[in-house]
Amino acid sequence: MTIQRLDHFTIRTERWDETAAFFAHVIGLQPGPRPAFRFPGHWLYASGKPILHIVSMTEDRAELEAYLGVKTPQPGGGSIDHVSLRGDDLGATQQHFVALNIAFRERVIPEVGEHQLFVEDPNGITVEIIFPYSPAAKIVGQAMPTLEVAEPWEQRHD
Incomplete structure (x- = not known):
């Protein structure tokens, strides 16, 4: 399967x-x-x-x-931690959230090629939207801590 x-x-x-x-x-x-x-x-x-x-x-x-x-x-969806969706046009999405006055957090993970945005729905469920990483992209929302990676992604998944 x-x-x-x-x-x-x-x-x-x-x-x-x-x-x-x-x-x-x-x-x-x-x-x-x-x-x-x-x-x-x-x-x-x-x-x-x-x-x-x-x-x-x-x-x-x-x-x-x-x-x-x-x-x-159950508040926050019980055992659901978050739902993750793929998106396109990071900049437009960031500006959309800002225009709606929606608080959001974001993190960049260059090792896996991702720029992540996180928002909370009305039930407290976290919604993650993943965009392709770009070195030119800016953090607009609340910056989240960068994750320390023990070894490069490629070495862990070869």
């Missing part, structure tokens, strides 16, 4: 409309069609594919729990 890519992730939340608005307006996913489930929610798309399923933790959860099972809501 070989895993090819992330298919989608699902967030259960009482703040389902706010969460959908965040991922649409801040992250840039597009709202799209969703099957006629018997519980409220949203599907958001990237490149024509539904990658985020948001389900409402309404007071009447019978239909949701019949479909997905019972889960206790």
Whole structure:
């Protein structure tokens, strides 16, 4: 078996409309069609594919729990540490966050060719967006500490 890519992730939340608005307006996913489930929610798309399923933790959860099972809501997504997405146009994304007054952190990891931005969604889930590294790129958000690498990436993964 070989895993090819992330298919989608699902967030259960009482703040389902706010969460959908965040991922649409801040992250840039597009709202799209969703099957006629018997519980409220949203599907958001990237490149024509539904990658985020948001389900409402309404007071009447019978239909949701019949479909997905019972889960206790946990701040920050419980065992999810973060969700990582690939992006393009680092500068435009940084300026988009600044224009929206969205706090974000960022880190550069030249050894793996990445420039990472981190934001928090309305539920406290960290969303990472990875861009190709460029020596000319500037840190605009809150700079995160540079990670000390014990040995070059190439040597660890040969």
